[in-house]
Amino acid sequence: MALLIRNGEIVTVGSRARADIFVENETVTRIGKNLEASAGVEVIDATGKLVFPGFIDPHVHIYLPFMSTFAKDTHETASIAALIGGTTTYIEMCCPSRKDDALAGYELWKAKAEGHSACDYAFHMSVTKFVEETEAQLRQIVADGTASFKIFLAYKNFFGVDDGEMYQTLELAKRLGVIVTAHCEDAELVARLQQKLLAEGKTGPEWHEPSRPESVEAEGTGRFATFLENTGAAGYVVHLSCEKALHAALAAKSRGVRIHVESVLPHLLLDKTFAERPGVEGMKHVMSPPLRAKKNQAVLWNGLATGAIDTVGTDHCPFDTEQKLLGKDSFANIPNGIPGIEDRVNLLYTFGVKRGQLDLDRFVDAASTRAAKLFGLFPRKGTIAVGSDADLVIFDPEYRGVISAKSQHVNNDYNAFEGMEIEGRPSVVTVRGKVQVRDGKFIGERGRGRFLKREPSHF
Numbered sequence: 037m038a039l040l041i042r043n044g045e046i047v048t049v050g051s052r053a054r055a056d057i058f059v060e061n062e063t064v065t066r067i068g069k070n071l072e073a074s075a076g077v078e079v080i081d082a083t084g085k086l087v088f089p090g091f092i093d094p095h096v097h098i099y100l101p102f103m104s105t106f107a108k109d110t111h112e113t114a115s116i117a118a119l120i121g122g123t124t125t126y127i128e129m130c131c132p133s134r135k136d137d138a139l140a141g142y143e144l145w146k147a148k149a150e151g152h153s154a155c156d157y158a159f160h161m162s163v164t165k166f167v168e169e170t171e172a173q174l175r176q177i178v179a180d181g182t183a184s185f186k187i188f189l190a191y192k193n194f195f196g197v198d199d200g201e202m203y204q205t206l207e208l209a210k211r212l213g214v215i216v217t218a219h220c221e222d223a224e225l226v227a228r229l230q231q232k233l234l235a236e237g238k239t240g241p242e243w244h245e246p247s248r249p250e251s252v253e254a255e256g257t258g259r260f261a262t263f264l265e266n267t268g269a270a271g272y273v274v275h276l277s278c279e280k281a282l283h284a285a286l287a288a289k290s291r292g293v294r295i296h297v298e299s300v301l302p303h304l305l306l307d308k309t310f311a312e313r314p315g316v317e318g319m320k321h322v323m324s325p326p327l328r329a330k331k332n333q334a335v336l337w338n339g340l341a342t343g344a345i346d347t348v349g350t351d352h353c354p355f356d357t358e359q360k361l362l363g364k365d366s367f368a369n370i371p372n373g374i375p376g377i378e379d380r381v382n383l384l385y386t387f388g389v390k391r392g393q394l395d396l397d398r399f400v401d402a403a404s405t406r407a408a409k410l411f412g413l414f415p416r417k418g419t420i421a422v423g424s425d426a427d428l429v430i431f432d433p434e435y436r437g438v439i440s441a442k443s444q445h446v447n448n449d450y451n452a453f454e455g456m457e458i459e460g461r462p463s464v465v466t467v468r469g470k471v472q473v474r475d476g477k478f479i480g481e482r483g484r485g486r487f488l489k490r491e492p493s494h495f
């Protein structure tokens with residue numbers, strides 16, 4: 037069915053104008069003033085609203101076996117939560133462990149999503165070892181449309197690769213034109229510091245941050261950058277959390293290294309005092325890299341404002357209270373993760389745009405367009421233009437609300453952003469022209485989401 041969105045203020049990177057948008061066959065076919073609606077066309081009045089391109093979360097975990105348990109969401113719950121919050125595409129980390137076969141893992145992750153997501157999705161393929169069959173398998177996965185890899189410098193013996201495997205992955209990525217995303221913390225240092233603290237009887241969640249300090253992340257970031265420099269591959273640092281690591285990335289960028297940077301919602305809004313709360317309250321705020329000293333937040337916001345930090349993701353990864361308690365005797369056993377897929381856009385708009393820390397242009401860029409460009413989705417996604425998929429967010433800047441686990445759609449029993457006030461939220465969200473969300477409620481088609489095939493673009 038055709039759809040006409042009338043009189044909204046259309047915001048894309050580099051442009052802001054009041055106009056109508058006409059949608060047919062899942063794509064935007066016309067943009068202009070006073071477009072006519074023939075009989076049978078669904079009309080939405082967007083007067084007083086902002087119209088954004090559908091937002092893209094470039095870093096989520098949905099199906100995830102991790103630390104002896106599984107993350108709580110299904111693609112159904114995560115995609116509905118994403119859409120209610122204005123995210124119309126997510127890129128999930130496909131994370132088989134070192135003992136698993138990569139190709140079998142990829143097929144498993146795809147099967148978990150297929151037919152269950154209400155929004156479109158893609159994968160970053162984790163390379164968690166590099167053995168004889170790895171190159172052939174990765175070539176097959178790239179040919180299938182998954183044109184980005186993920187490596188972990190952390191999580192020794194589970195997801196983590198050693199330097200030799202990192203080199204082989206980057207060298208292959210360079211030849212294939214594939215960008216490599218990386219979790220940059222030094223695994224050896226983390227393991228040693230964990231042992232040292234635990235031996236001293238320091239077992240609570242407040243010791244998670246000291247076990248993986250800023251210098252350990254900066255070292256990982258710098259080492260990843262040096263490997264990019266010497267292989268010529270393009271890279272993307274996921275969830276960069278602190279000033280020291282940002283300096284390492286920007287120093288590399290200034291000497292011509294092809295390195296990009298993502299920060300995630302928890303690091304922009306929460307600090308390490310949340311993880312220092314007693315007992316399970318602290319455990320709920322454990323992720324890696326950890327929540328940092330508050331002074332880093334201003335550095336991250338400034339980096340975002342200038343574009344030194346390219347994107348904002350979430351590292352969405354829900355473990356509930358019971359699962360967090362697996363770490364009651366040792367912070368090293370707390371399942372890592374802070375969910376945020378539902379709240380990213382609203383909180384970024386509130387604390388970024390409304391507080392004067394981000395202009396509207398950078399907001400759209402950081403939460404949608406830049407990820408589309410880096411990961412081979414542009415201009416199908418990440419903008420509003422004739423020919424683009426009609427993933428549209430009609431955003432009400434006058435809405436006022438409060439974040440709460442009681443009203444969330446993510447499958448979890450707490451929300452790390454509990455009590456934060458939001459200023460603005462999506463009033464209508466479409467996926468390829470179909471209205472999926474209206475006023476905070478999912479009213480659309482479950483399983484509408486499609487796997488997005490992407491071409492390599494980083495030669």
Ligand SMILES: [Zn+2]
Pocket residue numbers: 095096097129351
């Ligand atoms: Zn992650």
